[in-house]
Amino acid sequence: QSVLAQPPSPSGTPGQRVTISCSGSSSNIGSNTVNWYQQLPGTAPKLLIYNNDQRPSGVPDRFSGSKSGTSASLAISGLQSEDEADYYCATWDDRLNGWVFGGGTKLTVL
Amino acid sequence: EVQLVESGGGLVQPGRSLRLSCAASGFTFENYAMHWVRQAPGKGLEWVSSINYNSGRTNYADSVKGRFTISRDNAKNSLYLQMNSLRAEDTALYYCTKADSSGYLSYFDYWGQGTLVTVSS
Numbered sequence: 001q002s003v004l005a006q007p008p009s010p011s012g013t014p015g016q017r018v019t020i021s022c023s024g025s026s027s028n029i030g031s032n033t034v035n036w037y038q039q040l041p042g043t044a045p046k047l048l049i050y051n052n053d054q055r056p057s058g059v060p061d062r063f064s065g066s067k068s069g070t071s072a073s074l075a076i077s078g079l080q081s082e083d084e085a086d087y088y089c090a091t092w093d094d095r096l097n098g099w100v101f102g103g104g105t106k107l108t109v110l
Numbered sequence: 111e112v113q114l115v116e117s118g119g120g121l122v123q124p125g126r127s128l129r130l131s132c133a134a135s136g137f138t139f140e141n142y143a144m145h146w147v148r149q150a151p152g153k154g155l156e157w158v159s160s161i162n163y164n165s166g167r168t169n170y171a172d173s174v175k176g177r178f179t180i181s182r183d184n185a186k187n188s189l190y191l192q193m194n195s196l197r198a199e200d201t202a203l204y205y206c207t208k209a210d211s212s213g214y215l216s217y218f219d220y221w222g223q224g225t226l227v228t229v230s231s
Binding site: 103 | 145147154155156157160169170171172205210215217218219220221222223224
């Protein structure tokens with residue numbers, strides 16, 4: 001049972017816009033910034049979004065992040081086949097005094 | 111280019127020890143905190159431990175506290191994870207990750223390819 005709740009397996013068609021949610025509590029998302037990681041099949045995770053809504057250089061602007069209260073979201077617009085991957089949210093938890101991850105969301109591009 | 115190369119994984123019996131290493135290059139290692147994150151086969155990511163830039167502060171997940179010890183050698187640009195009293199549930203791919211700043215409250219911005227630890231008799 002992950003501290004941060006993510007939907008299990010959304011899907012979308014090429015060109016579509018999909019949103020992946022990440023739900024937490026006041027001790028984690030409610031008081032700290034959220035980061036998102038993309039893990040392509042068989043590879044190490046890669047930073048996708050940091051500090052709620054910032055994109056590292058090289059990440060397409062099709063990817064965007066937002067946070068409101070104790071929830072965060074990752075939006076992917078203009079879905080492409082290469083976006084098929086696992087996506088994880090992560091943040092610091094003040095109560096647990098440690099980093100916490102969401103359970104991961106496996107995005108399928110139909 | 112930032113590179114993180116883990117080593118030291120392998121098959122180990124329950125109750126035994128293993129020491130993981132991570133060789134870092136492409137950045138000024140001594141200026142950044144570092145983390146270990148693991149991923150059990152077919153499962154999600156789990157944070158394991160963090161250390162700040164000068165080893166002054168360390169932090170551990172409850173699941174490994176008292177059994178694992180994180181350390182670093184800034185002169186050798188290396189990060190370590192000493193794992194004692196290993197259990198079957200420690201079986202995972204262990205990733206070395208770089209923090210964005212000197213303190214371990216900063217996110218993981220670069221990841222290595224991981225080293226696999228299998229705990230089994």
